[in-house]
Amino acid sequence: MIGRWARAAFFVLLPALAVGGALAVPVLICLAGALSLRPPLLRQAFVDRPIPLLLLALLIALSALSSLWSAHAAGSLAAKLALLVPLALAFAAAAAQDARLTRAGAVAAFAVLSVLLAIEALWGLPLNRAAQPGGDYDELARNVNRGAAMHLALVWGAAAALLTRPGVAWTLAGAAALVAGAFIALQFGQTANTLGFAAGSLAFLAAFAAPRLALLGTLGALLVWLLAAPFVTPVLLGGLPADALPFSWSARIEIWNYICARILEQPWVGHGLDAARAHAPQIPVHPHSLSLQIWFETGVLGVLLAAALIVAGGRDLVRLFSENRAAAAAAAGALASLGVVGNLSFNLWAEWWLATLFIAAALVGAMGRPPP
Secondary structure (H helix, E strand, O other), X not given: OHHHHHHHHHHHHHHHHHHOOOOOHHHHHHHHXXXXXXXXXXXXXHHHOHHHHHHHHHHHHHHXXXXXXXXXXXXXXXXXXXXXXXXXXXXXXXXXXXXXHHHHHHHHHHHHHHHHHHHHHHOOOHHHHHHOOOOOXXXXXXXXXXXXXXXXXXXHHHHHHHHOOOOHHHHHHHHHHHHXXXXXXXXXXXXXXXXXXXXXXXXXXXXXXXXXXXXXXXXXXXXXXXXXXXXHHHHHHHOOOHXXXXXXHHHHHHHHHHHHHHHHHOOOXXXXXXXXXXXXXXXXXXXXXXXXXXXXXXXXXXXXXXXXXXXXXXXXXXXXXXXXXXXXHHHHHHHHHHHHHHOOOOOOOOHHHHHHHHHHHHHHHHHOOOOO
């Protein structure tokens, strides 16, 4: 019972934490996960998903182990991953089983977060300015950018949950959720969010029409890009006029060209966890691409584990959701949108980003349960 109360509190607090930068969300998800942890829950999770969970554990273990040969001291990050991932996984497993609470909590959190982010967008970040008087504008903007990414992760499950309810009012509410998702994705100058929403919308709508095909297409695109990224990226970027692009995109082109060259220098085991920080100023903090980051840090071995995880996890999704249009739509929308954003923007191992991925997974899992 205490775990259920903790998860309810998580969804109550999520909007305020997200609009304020989402940096406290990992702490909250770990707390809710720890309070939800029960032996039967773990046993059932491993019975239901043994291969994907094993592959995830191996990928995290390899990433943590690679801190030993990283040029950047990444031991503390390895320890954080070892703590965050199991507890966030416990949260997602418990939340998926408690489908009624998770659906209701996620829809409510999405609605409140939509209002808060709209206020920030329309009136120049008044909430963040009030919370951090005199704060640097760029830092305040990063707060809402993280909140907008979390909003993008929630929109697909929230919209699907509303659309599955009988009645015109619920259908209109689901459509309104998608409109809110589009509005927020267009704010704060984040092209990655806009592209992510566009990709997610296509996958979401396609899954309602052809759930199996949409899931296979989305998973296939993520898999192909993961495997091909360091070889295809330089070819795709070669013809782009970097000087004519906005600074953020020309900077990305320089980062991606540089990191693709470094990947080929040590392709088998990579340069180690968080090694990009040792390559400043060519790479500011991280590669801005989860696929290139996996290649750069863990090499072919890590990429093969990640690819196997996509295949094994995707097989389960297709098997479970081929006849469940709403769940397939939530899954396809989340995979497509977060896949695009993850390959354009954020650090794969940022604690708040990992928490965002597990929140999306929890909501997709809840959508796969029978409707309340």
